[in-house]
Amino acid sequence: MKLLKNCLFAGLTALALLGAAKVTTAQETDQVGRAPYLESLKGKKVIFVPISQGMDLNQSWVVVWQRHAARYGFSLEVRDPNGDTNAGIRAMQGAIAEKPDLIIVQNPDVQTYARLLKQAQSAGIKVLQVNMQSATQTDSYVGNDWIEMGRLEMGELAKHCTGPNAVSHKVVWLAGVQTGAANIYMRTGIDEVLKANPELQLVSDQPADYMSEKARQITETVLQQHPDLCGIMGIWDNAEVGAGAAVAAAGKQDQVTIVTNGAGSATGCESIKNGLLDVIFNFNAPIQAEIAAQQISELLQHPERQAGSEKTIFFGPITRVDKTNAVGRNCWKLDDLK
Amino acid sequence: MELAGSGKSDGGRIGLKLSQELVVVAISVILFVVFSATLNNFLSRGNIIAILKNVSILGTLAVGMGFIVVGRGIDLTMVAVMVVGVAFSIWISTWGVDFTLAVICGAILAASIGLFTGIMVAVAEIPPIFATLAIASSVYGSGRIVFASDVLYAPPNIAWLKFVGSGTILGIPMSVVIFAAVAALMGFFLRKTRFGRLVYATGDNPNAARTTGLPTRPIIVTQYVISALIAFTAGIIMTGLVTGIDTRLYNSSLIYDVLLVVVLGGIGLSGGQGGVRNIIVGTILVGILTNGMTILNFSYTSQNLIKSVILLCALAIDAIINPRDEQTSQSGDI
Numbered sequence: 001m002k003l004l005k006n007c008l009f010a011g012l013t014a015l016a017l018l019g020a021a022k023v024t025t026a027q028e029t030d031q032v033g034r035a036p037y038l039e040s041l042k043g044k045k046v047i048f049v050p051i052s053q054g055m056d057l058n059q060s061w062v063v064v065w066q067r068h069a070a071r072y073g074f075s076l077e078v079r080d081p082n083g084d085t086n087a088g089i090r091a092m093q094g095a096i097a098e099k100p101d102l103i104i105v106q107n108p109d110v111q112t113y114a115r116l117l118k119q120a121q122s123a124g125i126k127v128l129q130v131n132m133q134s135a136t137q138t139d140s141y142v143g144n145d146w147i148e149m150g151r152l153e154m155g156e157l158a159k160h161c162t163g164p165n166a167v168s169h170k171v172v173w174l175a176g177v178q179t180g181a182a183n184i185y186m187r188t189g190i191d192e193v194l195k196a197n198p199e200l201q202l203v204s205d206q207p208a209d210y211m212s213e214k215a216r217q218i219t220e221t222v223l224q225q226h227p228d229l230c231g232i233m234g235i236w237d238n239a240e241v242g243a244g245a246a247v248a249a250a251g252k253q254d255q256v257t258i259v260t261n262g263a264g265s266a267t268g269c270e271s272i273k274n275g276l277l278d279v280i281f282n283f284n285a286p287i288q289a290e291i292a293a294q295q296i297s298e299l300l301q302h303p304e305r306q307a308g309s310e311k312t313i314f315f316g317p318i319t320r321v322d323k324t325n326a327v328g329r330n331c332w333k334l335d336d337l338k
Numbered sequence: 339m340e341l342a343g344s345g346k347s348d349g350g351r352i353g354l355k356l357s358q359e360l361v362v363v364a365i366s367v368i369l370f371v372v373f374s375a376t377l378n379n380f381l382s383r384g385n386i387i388a389i390l391k392n393v394s395i396l397g398t399l400a401v402g403m404g405f406i407v408v409g410r411g412i413d414l415t416m417v418a419v420m421v422v423g424v425a426f427s428i429w430i431s432t433w434g435v436d437f438t439l440a441v442i443c444g445a446i447l448a449a450s451i452g453l454f455t456g457i458m459v460a461v462a463e464i465p466p467i468f469a470t471l472a473i474a475s476s477v478y479g480s481g482r483i484v485f486a487s488d489v490l491y492a493p494p495n496i497a498w499l500k501f502v503g504s505g506t507i508l509g510i511p512m513s514v515v516i517f518a519a520v521a522a523l524m525g526f527f528l529r530k531t532r533f534g535r536l537v538y539a540t541g542d543n544p545n546a547a548r549t550t551g552l553p554t555r556p557i558i559v560t561q562y563v564i565s566a567l568i569a570f571t572a573g574i575i576m577t578g579l580v581t582g583i584d585t586r587l588y589n590s591s592l593i594y595d596v597l598l599v600v601v602l603g604g605i606g607l608s609g610g611q612g613g614v615r616n617i618i619v620g621t622i623l624v625g626i627l628t629n630g631m632t633i634l635n636f637s638y639t640s641q642n643l644i645k646s647v648i649l650l651c652a653l654a655i656d657a658i659i660n661p662r663d664e665q666t667s668q669s670g671d672i
Contacts (some may be wrong), residue, residue, distance in 0.1 A: 054586065211586070213395070217392045217632070223384075224379050225385075238584070245581060267491055274494060
């Protein structure tokens with residue numbers, strides 16, 4: 001009888017231990033914080049108002065965010081104004097009226113959405129700005145350090161055009177849209193380099209408005225005025241191919257250095273390979289998109305924090321790409337990101 | 339019978355008409371002299387060629403627009419047809435279709451759009467300004483959905499495309515040669531063919547033309563098809579020059595620049611008058627002006643402002659020189 005009691009006791013103890021072990025195992029395999037993370041993102045609504053979805057950087061951002069949204073169960077809607085500022089204002093007004101959990105916005109310039117962004121924050125909507133800032137600072141900005149970009153590009157020209165073997169000290173700045181944040185801040189960086197290198201001569205600073213044909217026309221005209229031009233810097237690789245075409249048509253590819261920046265897509269690398277561009281400072285849009293995705297997660301995880309109560313800035317990495325490294329991750333294709 | 343396009347039409351209006359063209363020529367000469375005296379290298383051979391090269395696309399488009407305006411129409415679809423037609427060619431070439439064949443397909447698409455526009459204007463009788471505005475938007479919108487990207491690059495190493503972009507004939511860039519050829523063909527077509535004369539007659543008074551038995555509808559439809567093909571040609575020149583096509587040009591002021599050239603050159607919006615010479619005069623003025631403003635470092639916005647003011651003045655001069663009379667009011671306007 002005693003033996004039976006002992007066996008029963010031993011069996012029950014074993015069962016209890018097994019059960020406890022099971023419970024412990026179950027607790028250990030549930031990654032700490034994962035459940036509340038999933039819970040905080042699930043069913044949330046994010047609206048993105050870009051400048052235009054026809055641009056390489058926008059497409060890569062959205063591919064990355066859509067992957068993130070599908071994995072963690074929040075919705076991402078893109079309201080594309082297709083480069084039309086008025087349509088952008090309407091898209092922003094519509095987005096604010098819908099009261100999503102987060103608005104992501106790429107500003108066409110520093111002023112247009114400034115008041116709307118304030119309205120969104122007052123309405124309790126968190127706002128993440130990407131790559132192009134507004135005069136209004138919001139919860140977060142993820143994108144380029146444009147002043148640094150100006151320094152890097154003009155610094156590159158300073159290297160080429162101030163040495164003893166430089167053909168001249170003449171450089172050109174082919175701006176984009178002059179009221180855009182990128183232009184305004186890049187100009188600050190450019191001016192710093194020009195101040196540090198007084199021998200550099202900025203012989204033209206025409207805006208090409210991100211248009212390759214306009215960039216070509218300006219370059220063609222400037223080359224007539226300054227046949228000894230040393231360098232050209234621009235703001236988007238897809239536009240500066242026009243400058244490259246004008247330089248190539250004048251047979252001055254060895255003389256004129258063309259520096260620009262871009263999202264890092266394969267077309268930019270092709271332009272380097274076929275000699276239309278020399279250096280692209282690549283801000284790698286897919287990496288920017290990943291940083292922004294983390295910001296989306298953070299902003300959605302803390303609904304208790306009031307919109308606009310914290311202001312964060314993340315500058316993405318910038319890689320100098322020339323013909324020695326125009327390969328691999330420096331030259332993404334949209335299909336690679338999907 | 340000499341028509342208005344030759345500048346030798348009915349006596350009472352000769353002086354005024356010549357004056358408008360002469361005013362534009364005079365402004366061009368004054369600007370040319372002032373820029374030559376004040377700007378370095380403006381008068382160099384290279385810069386003169388640069389001016390011509392830079393207006394070749396604008397001028398080519400203006401030839402198409404001028405052709406339509408002579409027939410009392412307006413074609414706001416030109417830039418949309420240009421970018422979408424060429425983008426379509428590049429897009430299908432990425433499937434492995436030979437680029438030359440793809441360009442032919444693009445031309446067929448452009449012609450089909452022109453045909454549709456022509457039918458809307460001539461048969462459905464939608465006023466051209468509204469019909470073409472709506473069609474331009476639809477064409478660009480459809481293209482934007484299909485191509486996804488704004489900028490499309492032509493395949494590399496297409497010999498004839500490279501020749502269009504950087505080749506020369508007797509030292510003259512191919513883009514300028516193409517513009518000159520399109521202008522010469524149009525000049526011949528308008529002045530020397532029966533069809534050209536019918537275009538003037540239709541533009542002068544569509545109702546009278548129809549009453550007298552002229553086939554006004556087929557004439558209008560053909561005009562829009564030709565204009566679309568000219569727009570496509572301009573797109574091919576652009577692709578040759580910058581290795582690709584930027585469809586966002588649709589959102590730029592290019593279509594207004596084209597209108598500026600046409601109206602500035604002296605082709606009245608009330609139709610039935612003017613010719614290729616007016617277009618060349620307008621193109622040269624805009625070319626000199628743009629070149630000078632670029633050298634003087636005027637911003638893009640100020641350049642557009644100056645061009646818009648000049649367009650407004652040209653429209654005002656047009657209204658004075660070609661006043662709306664009872665006949666034109668009754669027969670309608672664009």
